[in-house]
Amino acid sequence: MTTRIGILGAGLIGRAWAIVFARAGMPVTLYDVDAGTLDKAREAIRQSLADLQQAGLIEDTEAPLSRIRTASNLASAMTDATYIQECGPEDVEAKRRIYTNLEAVAAEDTVLASSTSGIAASQFTEHLRHPERCLVAHPVNPPYLIPLVEVAPSPATSESAVDRTMQLMVQAQQAPILVRKEIQGFILNRLQGALLNEALRLFRDGYVSAEDLDKTVKHGLGLRWSFMGPLETIDLNAPNGVVDYGQRYGPLYRDVDRQRGDDDPWAPATLAALDQERRERLPTAGLADRQAWRDRRLMALMAHQRSFSPS
């Protein structure tokens, strides 16, 4: 049975998901209340597919594009979908309404997955008749360049909904991980936050410039982390693995943990100082070009990594 994808919301994330599923050969219906947004979406998708083709990551643009249908009527868009990716506003009340509407038009066993980066599934699905087929499938932006997807069920979510979502993401060439219990920020943003909190303190307290801090990661930590992750990295960094590593470096990291004060690393003054250094290096007018550069680098990195067997 073919997986038919319904996507609710044709903004940045909805469009990117459409590319992910259509690239993998799946029929996609992209729904939005606003017809103008749908027209813009089709153009943006065409452009992104052209970029992917130019980077050698897809054969042609017409085949995936032909699999994407747009619709501004929820019922006709979602009735035959077997998996629905919700990309609505980051607002609990809005999501509760959206899921009530989705339940009214979607088949009973259709998985309803939210792209939310911050709201636990239980908060907007517990009122439903069938919360067991609801969960979070949180992408990194843009998901067609960064494959990680955090699959985060609620206490009410069924195992089969989780399994079907994990399998679908693998079919779609994404890299799904399972968040076993609901937690604020899921896994990725908690790890990012822990590093950023320390980074902002080191910058604020005058130990390092923002540029040198970025160098520390891009010319140091980030190289191994881009193909191994932090736990395998430390497992390979001591003769006898992680326990050995923990005995050598645990005391230092424990001290780093304890040295953190209660101060707020995100205080406006700190962000203003960081912004000043960043804008000296990259004026606001240059942000868009640098974002395009970032995406070209991500595409080139993806092409590079394809030359290795998955591990």
Added chain:
Amino acid sequence: MTTRIGILGAGLIGRAWAIVFARAGMPVTLYDVDAGTLDKAREAIRQSLADLQQAGLIEDTEAPLSRIRTASNLASAMTDATYIQECGPEDVEAKRRIYTNLEAVAAEDTVLASSTSGIAASQFTEHLRHPERCLVAHPVNPPYLIPLVEVAPSPATSESAVDRTMQLMVQAQQAPILVRKEIQGFILNRLQGALLNEALRLFRDGYVSAEDLDKTVKHGLGLRWSFMGPLETIDLNAPNGVVDYGQRYGPLYRDVDRQRGDDDPWAPATLAALDQERRERLPTAGLADRQAWRDRRLMALMAHQRSFSPS
């Protein structure tokens, strides 16, 4: 005037530094008290150079090898060196003795740089007649594959010693950063520690498997961090840069910061559980092969990154 490099200690780090400087065309004298260690070092260096050549990262192995001289007499090894990289034991008393001996044989303006990953320069150089030419130049292992070097002066270190070291590292194709004030763990290990502390808590508390946590970084966070660093990443992740980003995500990261308890993320039981999952995926007998795989991946990534202009 040519920079003549003296390296004290022919262990893992000393050998790797010899490759870095010889690869950049500099004459290197590698000193060790133990002649057997020196013989082993020359063989290990030959092998590493062959690996670099095979990866297309160096033209030939003989030229760099011909620039590396080994010596087991400190005075004859170090008298004509203009920069000395100390790779002795990670022990304050041992380093104090080593620096006393180096001061006795090295020219007055020769920079004395320590490879220490954990000891502030002031702790083993304040007793010297000329502490102003002493500092830490902390590499990541192996420095010929991971270019970051943390240059960490003591309060007594002169600006010219810092400048000469930063310039030397650039000539040697490394990526130096300046640690402006002495701090435990410098910058790289504090950032790594902050992420690992959160990672171990998430693993310990059952939110995620070790394998999925590594996937979160290698298929998510680590991709952008391998060429941008974390601060540029967030600067490009909000329409108006870091301040805008901080207003959107600061509250989440602040909560992550406050949710950390006083518990020890490196408790033996946590490491034992992590070790169990790691050993199921990779038995201890397989660690060496996986380390060789890691180095091949690092070499391939380095070759990939060379195709881009530095940024």
